[in-house]
């Protein structure tokens with residue numbers, strides 16, 4: 001049998017990993033070894049900065065163990081290649097290991113360029129390229145009040161954004177006369193500058209850093225600029241460009257470019273036919289070194305094509321980028337600096353809003369390139385138009401003016417030519433996407449992504465992709481799947497699946513990579529918060545709903561762990577499982593209500609609601625409740641509310657089972673479980689049904705042989721009786737079936753869909769539900785059981801955990817600048833011996849505060 | 852860590868420091884008392900800070916700061932936690948229901964905000 005050829009990849013970065021994926025997909029029969037310098041497998045460097053906003057290293061990872069195992073890839077981390085012997089076809093590593101090769105692929109990327117500034121090695125000086133760099137910057141920033149970024153290009157502004165977000169006074173030093181000199185022109189540069197300055201970032205252009213000085217502790221203390229400016233600061237980030245890492249190739253005699261980069265041909269092959277170079281370390285046949293991920297991916301595909309079937313070409317890429325830097329949308333594409341007789345310029349500038357847009361056109365109306373600052377909504381449509389060199393179908397002004405509809409027909413995606421490139425990361429054209437819909441039967445964005453890979457690289461094309469898929473679908477008469485809101489084309493169950501399978505742990509990441517960007521809204525934020533809360537135990541996240549970024553997603557009720565009432569005060573409901581409470585417990589609640597002057601009422605769920613608390617009072621009230629052994633009742637959440645019960649066999653002359661004990665057990669089991677809507681339940685001890693179990697999402701009624709389980713009932717506006725799911729079940733079967741019912745509901749119901757409409761909407765209805773959770777027809781029961789087990793294991797009382805954490809407690813202030821001062825406009829009058837909100841006369845013109 | 856950025860608002864009588872930039876959670880709001888008036892401050896995901904009135908014209912309660920922040924077709928909005936009307940954070944306008952219960956325009960006052968890199972926090 002012929003020996004399997006050995007492929008050796010040096011460098012496991014973004015392009016290296018993409019190469020491995022392409023090669024294995026094409027079925028190349030190779031034994032693969034990877035030499036990696038970094039201590040971790042390939043990760044998404046493009047989103048490195050998101051580490052500052054809560055994204056985890058795991059989420060950035062591009063590597064899955066399963067992928068490596070499946071293709072028998074020998075990945076050696078932390079052991080970089082140090083020399084190539086082309087004659088012997090071997091590579092030596094730092095540890096002294098020697099690896100042979102039949103084919104060698106270099107994907108070593110580039111290194112940050114640090115200008116020769118005096119003192120540039122002082123501790124406190126950093127570059128910005130790897131996860132380690134980010135961690136070092138973050139650690140240092142904790143002890144610094146100001147930071148300087150040297151370099152005002154794309155990466156520099158990204159680094160500045162990170163420092164600014166960490167609360168540092170941030171300075172950007174740029175040698176060129178404007179920011180982002182490579183991408184934007186003067187007009188765009190000044191709009192960008194004004195926007196950035198409004199945020200409090202200080203911009204120095206046309207000057208260079210002269211020296212970095214150390215303080216007494218030997219670390220960075222200040223930076224001086226060539227114009228004499230002195231900046232006191234605790235850290236410096238150098239981000240002044242990158243240089244290709246071509247030293248290995250250079251040392252073994254392979255040709256490199258004058259300004260660096262391993263020289264390769266159209267197939268990404270070097271002068272040695274056994275050696276390829278791809279990504280940022282390569283100097284391609286168009287005479288350029290490409291510093292973006294999209295051309296790198298194209299090179300990886302060209303090389304993989306050559307290696308497997310002798311085809312595949314990289315002939316250059318269309319320069320385009322759209323980013324949000326320091327909160328400012330910036331985009332550039334094509335030749336933004338074209339001048340001369342051949343180029344016509346159309347400019348729109350609004351200096352009040354700091355919006356700047358420019359298009360360059362040929363005299364016959366074809367788009368050459370453009371710059372957009374402050375409003376990049378037209379980028380999606382303009383980039384492919386320019387890349388395709390197609391004539392414009394509407395006057396250019398219409399594309400630039402606000403309100404000029406750049407996304408609508410005929411200049412929307414429908415107006416794009418077939419060969420327009422929609423996803424530049426994966427080289428997917430409009431024609432391919434339309435074919436995926438009309439010929440391959442894809443009916444939503446997700447399917448199109450899976451089928452064409454469009455949108456699975458940097459994600460910046462997701463918006464355009466979504467519009468295109470929707471317009472193609474509706475033209476072919478397919479009903480367009482309705483997304484959650486304008487930010488997510490997916491439904492709630494689809495998002496649940498994405499979070500579960502991709503292990504997404506933050507809203508930011510979900511909206512940036514799977515949604516349409518933006519800040520979200522009152523629909524998607526709480527929905528995603530609820531999904532995360534349901535899956536946090538599984539994701540290994542903190543289970544507290546006020547931790548990290550999750551705090552910003554919660555409705556006011558969840559945010560203050562209490563229920564907002566009409567005058568801005570809150571109500572408090574401690575959990576009283578199954579309505580069973582000791583006299584001591586009743587007295588405690590009574591005393592607390594009396595001491596804080598609260599209105600009390602017995603609820604329909606067999607517990608006690610206390611009204612009229614201000615935000616400031618909530619932690620004090622809860623401190624006393626928790627000390628007395630009470631827990632959150634989750635009355636504020638889309639979660640399990642109560643499991644109501646009748647008194648059962650212990651007291652009732654008719655009872656056949658102990659309904660109170662079971663109701664307590666169930667309430668404690670499911671307490672804190674977040675769901676698409678509230679969940680109510682009850683247990684009755686006999687067929688007389690005193691607990692009204694059939695009016696609940698799940699209801700249990702005792703029989704002489706065991707328990708009957710009913711599901712899908714509710715009261716409210718459209719009351720509905722629950723239907724029998726299983727009869728005469730023993731205790732364990734009953735609990736297991738409820739576990740699965742709830743988890744299946746959480747995973748597949750729409751936002752704010754109670755169990756009754758959920759079951760009605762299900763194809764096959766109750767029978768289908770039974771086949772899934774009783775007979776395991778879909779083979780998902782083990783998973784549902786595991787999810788519930790994790791929930792039960794990780795439950796903690798939200799209020800207790802809040803009281804134990806000063807950070808969480810800080811938010812319970814009526815005023816950020818006057819903690820301890822209650823809202824003076826929350827006032828009450830007395831009625832029937834208790835308080836009630838003072839009537840409000842509308843309108844209330846900004847009242848002078850009465851104290 | 853001493854955070855150097857201070858949020859200042861101008862209600863008409865000059866810039867008043869209100870809180871540290873750090874005190875504002877991205878994507879959420881906070882209320883502040885300035886000259887006896889209630890101001891709702893918001894910091895969006897990108898870091899921009901807005902200041903509007905805290906009084907919800909539809910319910911008469913001072914709760915705007917507790918609403919969710921978001922975007923509607925790119926426009927930054929806050930959604931009242933009481934009855935879910937959205938208000939444009941830049942103009943204070945309410946595109947959902949331009950008029951309040953009594954027929955007057957439902958509009959939040961909007962004030963200029965700036966961040967100062969002053970070394971000492973208030």
Ligand SMILES: Cc1cc2nc3c(=O)[nH]c(=O)nc-3n(C[C@H](O)[C@H](O)[C@H](O)COP(=O)(O)OP(=O)(O)OC[C@H]3O[C@@H](n4cnc5c(N)ncnc54)[C@H](O)[C@@H]3O)c2cc1C
Nearest residue numbers: 011013014015036037045080081108109279280291292293
């Ligand atoms: C903060 C940041 C933001 C960015 N944003 C964008 C963006 O918005 N859009 C965009 O298109 N691009 C962006 N980029 C650029 C993008 O990340 C790069 O173009 C891309 O990572 C290049 O991939 P690569 O595999 O060629 O190099 P890299 O990802 O750098 O990978 C090279 C790998 O090779 C390893 N290596 C080097 N020498 C050796 C050796 N001798 N032996 C073994 N291993 C070695 C390195 O340690 C590294 O892990 C950004 C980059 C950064 C740092």
Ligand code: FES
Nearest residue numbers: 423425457458459
């Ligand atoms: S352009 Fe990057 S994923 Fe499509």
